[in-house]
Amino acid sequence: MGxxxxxxGASGSTGKSNLPPxxxxxxxxxxxxxxxxxxxxxxxxxxxxxAGANEALIYxxxxxxxxxxxxxxxxxxxxxxxxxxxEFKAAPGALDKLRCLVRAHIRMYDSNxxxxxILLLEVRNxxxxxxxxxxxxxKNYGKMVTEIVREGVASxxxxxxxxxxxxxxLILGGIEHFCISAVIFSHxxxxxxxxxxxxxxxxxxxxxxxxxxxGV
Amino acid sequence: MGxxxxxxGASGSTGKSNLPPxxxxxxxxxxxxxxxxxxxxxxxxxxxxxAGANEALIYxxxxxxxxxxxxxxxxxxxxxxxxxxxEFKAAPGALDKLRCLVRAHIRMYDSNxxxxxILLLEVRNxxxxxxxxxxxxxKNYGKMVTEIVREGVASxxxxxxxxxxxxxxLILGGIEHFCISAVIFSHxxxxxxxxxxxxxxxxxxxxxxxxxxxGV
DNA sequence: CGATACATGTAAGTAATACTTACATGCGGT
DNA sequence: ACCGCATGTAAGTATTACTTACATGTATCG
Numbered sequence: 427m428g429x430x431x432x433x434x435g436a437s438g439s440t441g442k443s444n445l446p447p448x449x450x451x452x453x454x455x456x457x458x459x460x461x462x463x464x465x466x467x468x469x470x471x472x473x474x475x476x477a478g479a480n481e482a483l484i485y486x487x488x489x490x491x492x493x494x495x496x497x498x499x500x501x502x503x504x505x506x507x508x509x510x511x512x513e514f515k516a517a518p519g520a521l522d523k524l525r526c527l528v529r530a531h532i533r534m535y536d537s538n539x540x541x542x543x544i545l546l547l548e549v550r551n552x553x554x555x556x557x558x559x560x561x562x563x564x565k566n567y568g569k570m571v572t573e574i575v576r577e578g579v580a581s582x583x584x585x586x587x588x589x590x591x592x593x594x595x596l597i598l599g600g601i602e603h604f605c606i607s608a609v610i611f612s613h614x615x616x617x618x619x620x621x622x623x624x625x626x627x628x629x630x631x632x633x634x635x636x637x638x639x640x641g642v
Numbered sequence: 643m644g645x646x647x648x649x650x651g652a653s654g655s656t657g658k659s660n661l662p663p664x665x666x667x668x669x670x671x672x673x674x675x676x677x678x679x680x681x682x683x684x685x686x687x688x689x690x691x692x693a694g695a696n697e698a699l700i701y702x703x704x705x706x707x708x709x710x711x712x713x714x715x716x717x718x719x720x721x722x723x724x725x726x727x728x729e730f731k732a733a734p735g736a737l738d739k740l741r742c743l744v745r746a747h748i749r750m751y752d753s754n755x756x757x758x759x760i761l762l763l764e765v766r767n768x769x770x771x772x773x774x775x776x777x778x779x780x781k782n783y784g785k786m787v788t789e790i791v792r793e794g795v796a797s798x799x800x801x802x803x804x805x806x807x808x809x810x811x812l813i814l815g816g817i818e819h820f821c822i823s824a825v826i827f828s829h830x831x832x833x834x835x836x837x838x839x840x841x842x843x844x845x846x847x848x849x850x851x852x853x854x855x856x857g858v
Numbered sequence: 859c860g861a862t863a864c865a866t867g868t869a870a871g872t873a874a875t876a877c878t879t880a881c882a883t884g885c886g887g888t
Numbered sequence: 889a890c891c892g893c894a895t896g897t898a899a900g901t902a903t904t905a906c907t908t909a910c911a912t913g914t915a916t917c918g
Contacts, residue, residue, distance in 0.1 A: 446866060464769055466682075470905060480868055485906060521849070547767045553680055556826065575848075585850045592839050593848050595819040596812075603815030604808070610772065623808050631847030632791075632809050633737070634801040662895060686876060696897055701877060 449487040451477040456498050460540045465495055465548045492552055496560040499549065502541040503563045506534050520578025521629065527571065528601060528628075529621040535605045536615040546606055571597060600624050665703040667693040672714050676756045681711055681764045708768055711760065712776040718757040719779045722750050736794025737845065743787065744817060744844075745837040751821045752831040762822055784810060816840050 455477035459468045470491055474481040488494040513530050517523040535542040545564070549555045572594045578584030584593065604624050608615045671693035675684045686707055690697040704710040726746050733739040751758040761780070765771045788810045794800030800809065820840050824831045 448867070464767060466767065469903085471903095481905090482869085482907080483867070486866080491905070550826075551680060551682065551763045551767055579850075582850055584848055585846075588839050588843055588848075592820070593843065596816045596840070596843050596848070599815035599817075599819030600812045601815075603811040603818070610766075623804050624812070627804055627809065627812050627847075629847050629849045630801075631843075631845050632800055632804075632812070633845045634795075634798055664896075685874085687874095697876090698878080698898085699896070702895080707876070 446487065448477070448479040448483045451479050452484055452487065452494060453498050453501065455479075456494050457540050460498075460543060460548075465544075492554065495544065495548065496555065496558050499541070499544045500560045500563065502538065502544070503560065503567075506541070507563070507567070509534070520574050520581060520583050523574050524571075524578070524597065524628075525621070525625050527574070528597065528625055529617065531601050532605060532615065532621050532624075533617045535601075535609060536617050539609060539612070542605065542609045546602060546609055568594060568598065597628060600628060662703065664693070664695040664699045667695050668700055668703065668710060669714050669717065671695075672710050673756055676714075676759060676764075681760075708770065711764065712771065712774050715757070715760045715765065716776045716779065718754065718760070719776065719783075722746075722757070723779070723783070725750070736790050736797060736799050739790050740787075740794070740813065740844075741837070741841050743790070744813070744841055745833065747817050748821060748831065748837050748840075749833045751817075751825060752833050755825060755828070758821065758825045762818060762825055784814065787813060813844060816844060 452473060455473050456468070459472060459476060470481050470484055473484060473491075473494070484491065484494060488497055510527060510530050513526045514523060517526045535546075549560075555561055572590050575584055575590040575593045575597075579586040579590060601624065604620055605615060607613070668689060671689050672684070675688060675692060686697050686700055689700060689707075689710070700707065700710055704713055726743060729742045729746050730739060733742045751762075765776075771777055788806050791800055791806040791809045791813075795802040795806060817840065820836055821831060823829070
C-alpha cells in the first residue's frame, strides 16, 4: 500500500515492524475512535490527540484522512485473508468451502465490528475507494469466491446454468444483509446459527420442497 | 416528513403543491448534482447556485444538508412504493409477488441511478439516517417483503423452517449485490435477465439438482 | 570524529465550507 | 391601510481538513 515514502522491506502494510511508531499509533487511534463514532464525525485533531501524535503526521504517512481509513481496512483484510486460508485446510468440496467461508466471514464481522463498519458503511460512498489498493484486496476476495463456485460447477456440486459471478453476488449479498443490521445497531450475532441458515437458504433455495414421494 | 414548519395539508412530502418554489428547486438541484458527484463533494454553495436559490434556504426548509438528501430519497421512495403496489395487481401467489417485486426493484435501480446511489451508497454511513422518517419508509418496505414471505409460508409455497426475515434479507441482499456494481461504475443493467437469474437462484438454490429419476 | 543526509516529529497558518443570524420583501386577510 | 407571516437575502462565524516551514535525533560515510 505504500504511503508517501516506500521503505525497503515491510511491503507497505502495517506489519508492525519498521514503520514509524506514530504511524501505528494513528492507525490504532482511528480503530479505537471508529468503535464509537462514524468516520465523518471523527476529526483529524481527535485522531492525533488520541494517538498522542501530531496532526500533520496523518498527512505524512497517509494521503489524507480517508487514506488512513483505507489503511486500517487494509490491515483488517490481510488478517481476514490469512484467517480464511487456514480454514480451508479441511474443506474437500466446493460447497464445504463455501460453508466454511460464510461462517468465517460472518464470524469476522461479529468479532470485529470496526472492520464490519468500515467495509459495510464507511468506504462505499467515496469514489476514490474504488481506485485504492484496499479495494483491490476486496475484489480479490470476490474473485476467490467466484473461483470456488466455478470449481463447484466443474465438480457438479453447483448448478452451471447461472453465471458463477451471479452466485457469488448472492452469497456475498446474503452475508452482508444477514449481518448489517446487527452491525449498525450493535446487536450480537449468533455466528453458527446465522451461517447455517444462510447456507441452507443459499444451497437449497427458498421454495418449499414439494411433497415428492421419497427424498432424493 | 415535515421540515421546520408543518403546513396544513401536503403531509410534508414534496408533492409539488403548496411547497415553496425554492424548496422544490433545492431538491431538484440536489438530484441533478448527485448524478455526477458524490454527496460529500457537493457543497451547499453549489446546491444553492444550481437551484438559483439562497444558501440559507437549505436550512430553512431542511434540517441540514443531509436532511435535504433524506428528503430527496423520501420522494423517490414514495414513487417506488406506489409503482410497486400497481405491479402487484396481477400477482396471485407469493412467489409471483416476489418475482414481481424483484423485477420492479431492479428496474427502479436501473432507471433511477440517483435513487440507487443514495440508498446504496450515501445514507448508511450517517447514524442519524436510522432515526429519520425516510428510513422508516425503507423499513416498511422490508416489512412488506417479510409479509409476502410469511404469506408464502402459509400457502406452502415457501419453506417454513427458516425465519421469514432471513429469507427477506437474502432477497434484499441479492437485489443489492446484483445491482451495486453497475450503480457504482455506471454500467447498464439488463433488468429482465438479472431479475430472472436472481429469482431462479433465490427460489431453487445454488446446488445442482441431483439426477433424480423424473423431475417432480 | 565531525559532517551530512534523511526520517521523524512539531507548530503555526490557510482556505474552504456547513451552518447561523439578523434583516428585507411581498402578500393575504380584516 | 395595516398587521402578520411565509419567503427570500446577505453577511458573518466556527470548525476542520490539509499545508508549509522548521526542529530534532540518528545512522552513514568521508
